[in-house]
Structure formats: structure tokens, C-alpha cells
Amino acid sequence: MELLKKTILEKGIVLSDSILKVDSFINHQVNPVLMREIGKEFKKLFSHVKITKVLTAESSGIAPALMTALEFGVDLIFARKRQSLTLKDDLLTAEVFSFTKQEVTTLTVSRQHIDRSDVVLLIDDFLANGEVAGGLVKVSEQVGAKIAGFGFVIEKTFQKGRAMLEKTGIAIESLARISSLANGKITFID
């Protein structure tokens, strides 16, 4: 997606060989026009599938997932990482270990909103080691929902997320694929 790649080159900041900071337009400050275009792009890429729900995890996944859900005309569910006052019973959970943060987070989704009739599109801002996506798969599997695809805004192809998710046989689409952040330089593949 050209607009996205252009924005990454202009505004992304390489913090290390593995960390790209995109907090001026994706995951702290958010450009809503870019998000709307991202939603349209995911709709185009998965237009052949009859999606019933978009699923993501708080917080950075919410903006691209919301715009994608709007395009598909379906509801979005964001899995909680923090405890919620009203999300207490009938919960689906998956423990997720973050390599980057070196901590375990529990993803929580209410069983009220997803069931075996659902066809789910998983959306997230980054595909790196695939921990969060893997957790969302586990949550979906607990109720027998079908996962139609994975959509990531940015993929770091030098980390192991794609290899892990490819084992599921589910389609993976990333809007910008970064093969290297070495020497402070952002290199895309495609």
C-alpha cells in the first residue's frame, strides 16, 4: 500500500534493528484518513470472504480494525488486555507472551459476542513474532469460530510471526512488509 509505505518512510523512526516507532500516525497519534484507507485496502484484499466479525486486541489494533469493520459492515471486537469492570463472566481467554516486552498478557473476549457461526478477520497493527495474533486464534478456536484471514498494517518479515501463522493455513495480508531495519534504514520487500 503506497500511501502507507510513504508515511512509514517519512514519519517512522527506527529505534533499533528490530523496533520501528510509528507513534506519530498509527499507535499513539493516529491519522484517521490513513486508517480509513487501510480499512478500504483490507476490504479489497478480503472482499471474496463473507466476514461476520473483525477481531483485534487493544489498543493499537482498534483504529485499523474499526475502519476495516466499517468497510465490511460488521462489528469489531477488541480483546481486552486489562481487566474491565463489566467484562467478568463467560470469558474466553488466551495467555500471550510478549518477546519484546518480556511479559505475559491475558487476552480476554466475552463469549457473548462470538460463536461457531462467526467468520472472523483478525486485524492488528504489527506482525512481528505473532504472539497477539496467535492468542486471538486461540480465543476464536475456543468457540469454533472460523478465521478467514489475518490482516496486518505492518509486517516485520525478519521476525518469526509469519512462519508461525502460516502453519494455520490461513491467508495473511500485510500492507507494508519490512525486511530490515538495519543501520537505521527501513527496507521494504515486494
Next chain:
Amino acid sequence: MELLKKTILEKGIVLSDSILKVDSFINHQVNPVLMREIGKEFKKLFSHVKITKVLTAESSGIAPALMTALEFGVDLIFARKRQSLTLKDDLLTAEVFSFTKQEVTTLTVSRQHIDRSDVVLLIDDFLANGEVAGGLVKVSEQVGAKIAGFGFVIEKTFQKGRAMLEKTGIAIESLARISSLANGKITFID
């Protein structure tokens, strides 16, 4: 806002005299069409102000704030409650005590994205005791940004948030104002 009130009556669940569960359409599962209409409504209510940034807090504020930012054609900033790997330097912070959760959270915003030239619209899903809104005001004041208004999706008028925020003299708009949840019944005022 009629569509919102109708949805609250149909899908909101009264958990106690003070807690309304709206997690099937606002803060866990999210209805993107409703969010788009909410964004349009806030645009209408604050159309006389030249907003430069929409500010909210993760996670439930992100969806309505994103749609509002899209309508205004400006960026959204969501304050972090959890630590972020890339949000480390040059931070504006405000400690917020949550009466409902009985815990202190630190709201964090990067100084990179907000300054004294900004005219900020604060958006959140709920106005209850006003803790989060108060924290966002503190963050904005640290850089001398002007706050143009507060926009809440749902206000619980029987809690003390509005009285607290009115002291700032800043305009407050809530799209649905609930005066009571007593006996499991949702009562709106207008």
C-alpha cells in the same frame, strides 16, 4: 442523539445502580456505523471551533475519538495507560484515580504530538466521575494547549464528573445523558 439512546435501551445492561454495561456496541464489541454517526454528531456540536487535535485515553475512547477526528480532518492522540515500548522519552503524564476500579492509572502522552498551538477536543466513552477527563486536561495544560470542549458518548448525570469539569468553564457535550440506573431501569434526561 436518538440512534444512540435507542441502542442503549435495546442493548445496554444495567449491572448496578451506577454501572451500565455497553460492551456489545461501545467498549468491547464496537458498532462502527454507530461510531461514525457519533463522530458526525460531535462534529456538528463543535463545528464552530477550529479543532487541531482530538485527545482521548485508551482503549474505549479510541473508536468514537477516531471517527470524530476523521470528521474534523485532524489527528487523534490516545493517551496510554499501559507502558509502551516506543513511548519512553519526552512524556507528559497525569495520575488518575479511578473510583470504580479503586486504582491509580498513569495517563501518558508524548510531548512530540501536542503543543501550545493546539486546540484540543477531548472525547471519551463515559463521563462518570470525570477522572480520565481531568487527567487529559492536566496533560494538555502541561504544554499550554487550549481545550475547546469535552465530548462524551454517555454521561451518568448522577455522578460528579460534570460538576467537576464545569469548573473549567469548558463546553461539555454528552450524546446520551442518563439520570438514573435505579431498579435496573435506564432513565435519560434532556
